[in-house]
Amino acid sequence: MDFELDKDLLALKESVQKVVQETVAARAGELDEIGGYPWDIKEAFAENKILAIPFPKEYGGTGGTALQMCIATEEVSKASCSVAMILTGQCLGSAAITIAGTEEQKQRFLPDLASGKTLAAYGLTEPDAGSDVASLQTTAVRDGDDYVVTGTKRFITYGDIADVMTLFVKTVDPNTKEKKVSCLVAEKGPGWIVSKLEHKIGIKGSTTTELFLDGLRVPVKNLLGKEGDGFKIAMQVLDKTRTTIAAQALGMAQSALDCAVQFAREHLEGGKPIGRKQGIQMKLADMEMKTQAARCISLFAADRYDHHDPNQSRYSSCAKAFATDMAMEVIGAAIQVLGEYGYTKQYPVERMFRDAKVQQIYEGTNEIQRIVIARSLLGKGF
Ligand SMILES: Cc1cc2nc3c(=O)[nH]c(=O)nc-3n(C[C@H](O)[C@H](O)[C@H](O)COP(=O)(O)OP(=O)(O)OC[C@H]3O[C@@H](n4cnc5c(N)ncnc54)[C@H](O)[C@@H]3O)c2cc1C
Incomplete structure (x- = not known):
């Protein structure tokens, strides 16, 4: 090790x-x-x-x-x-x-x-299907060599600029009429309509869109796996990418900690750096401990993913939830160390605070991560 x-x-x-x-x-x-x-x-x-x-x-x-x-x-x-x-x-x-x-x-x-010639989006979330993926409503109906896709996707990152989207839809089994979650690679074309650009509190340098899919044609040859494989594929993707959300949180927490340490060294109160005050030292120490712990859990989860560990899904959720909760605490503490300056745009910690919040929400809220973790511990039947 x-x-x-x-x-x-x-x-x-x-x-x-x-x-x-x-x-x-x-x-x-x-x-x-x-x-x-x-x-x-x-x-x-x-x-x-x-x-x-x-x-x-x-x-x-x-x-x-x-x-x-x-x-x-x-x-x-x-x-x-x-x-x-x-x-x-x-x-x-x-x-x-x-x-x-x-x-x-x-x-x-x-x-x-x-x-980088083309850009990709991930089209899972819908107005009535966020945490509960299985209840998605977007349908893909066979018409010759194409599927015709109709429905609304919400909060899709880069839905406006992406050229392709791995799109989760319900297909209909021609024999049983059963609706199954399937995954298509949709290419931008008529029927891919950007119906809204979200105005967010943070990550403003990334676009978030509502997409109205109005008869978008997707060739059947763009079906990933088989009809009905969509849910499994969606979860396999998130097992991989949730560790990157943990890494986003980690980067911001580290940066906020570095900013707080520098401020504590340089900012004077009564002629002395505020870093001399034990109350500030306690805060910095807690921030360091939490950031180190988040780095360990995040890199461990990524390593387990790379080694196809049977518990990789649980580890990815642990990393995502822990690191993103930690980032809110550490960045909040950094603002506190900076006092009034932390609340202004003079320092980047206020931006980090706004940016970090979404990480507790996207790619599955941290409540959902805890459900994934607990079910993985409890086993089948839960
Ligand atoms: C900036 C941004 C970018 C995004 N990008 C994408 C993207 O590119 N592609 C994409 O598909 N989606 C994207 N999303 C959507 C995101 O993944 C969803 O918002 C997220 O999965 C939560 O779904 P929801 O918002 O519908 O919340 P809901 O499911 O409506 O949940 C609302 C609240 O209820 C809680 N809750 C729900 N079910 C349970 C339960 N069983 N137990 C306990 N609590 C529960 C949730 O934790 C949450 O607090 C993005 C979202 C944002 C904000």
């Missing part, structure tokens, strides 16, 4: 740090102010193969592991969670193809996604 990053992980961390310093660090505040997708940063991520990390080598990726995704995501999130979503969103939107695609489907979609 080795708690040091090996040579390759260290090199990855340093190379991502360099790109982040050059392209993201100075822009994070501005992105939060103006919103929208930073295309130039996406290009820099594509050029530097950061975007290629989650894709297998044979399809133009770097063949990155879940652990590598976490290391890279943490580094980007230290500067901007919105920008980290460029990487994690591409991973989320394409993972179903990597996991369940045929060779032909992988050849058709993955190289362009790995190079």
Whole structure:
């Protein structure tokens, strides 16, 4: 057991740090102010193969592991969670193809996604189906060689700019008439309508959309797996990507802690740095303990995913819930250490606080993570 990053992980961390310093660090505040997708940063991520990390080598990726995704995501999130979503969103939107695609489907979609030529979205959530995935209503009806898709998807990251979407629908079994959750790779075209752009409190440099799917045609050859495999695929994707949400939270918590430590050294009260006060020291120590614990649980979960551990799903949920709850505590404490300055835009901790909140919600709320964890402990029948 080795708690040091090996040579390759260290090199990855340093190379991502360099790109982040050059392209993201100075822009994070501005992105939060103006919103929208930073295309130039996406290009820099594509050029530097950061975007290629989650894709297998044979399809133009770097063949990155879940652990590598976490290391890279943490580094980007230290500067901007919105920008980290460029990487994690591409991973989320394409993972179903990597996991369940045929060779032909992988050849058709993955190289362009790995190079950043195309962007992906993940279309699961609906107005009445968030936590309860099985109750989704979007239907895909066979018409010749196509499915015709009708329904509404909500809160879809990059639904406006994505070229393809791994889309979860209900297909109808022609014999039994039973409706089954299935996963299609939808390509942007007539019937893919962006009906709303959400106005959010945070991660403003990433777009969140409502999509009205009005007779969108998807070729039958774009079905991933078999009809009825959709629920399993959706969960397999989240097992992988929830560790990246933990890494987003970790990056922001580390950055908030670093900011608080520096402030405690430099900010004077009565002529002395506030870091001399034991009350502040207690806070910093708690923040450090929590951040370290979150790093351990997150990297452990990613490592277990990479090793196909039978409990990987439980570990991913543990990491996602623990690290994202921790981030809210640590970033909140950082604001407290900074006092009135923490509540202003002069320091990045207020942005981190707004950005971190969503991580307790998306990719399954932390209540749902706890249900996943408990059911995995209790076994069948719960
Ligand atoms: C910024 C943003 C980006 C997103 N991006 C995407 C995306 O790209 N693709 C996508 O498909 N979705 C996306 N989502 C949707 C997100 O995954 C859902 O919001 C999330 O899964 C929760 O679903 P919901 O909002 O419908 O909450 P609901 O299911 O309505 O839950 C409401 C509350 O009830 C609680 N609750 C529900 N069921 C239970 C239960 N059984 N036990 C205890 N508590 C329960 C929840 O924890 C929550 O607190 C995004 C959301 C946001 C905010």
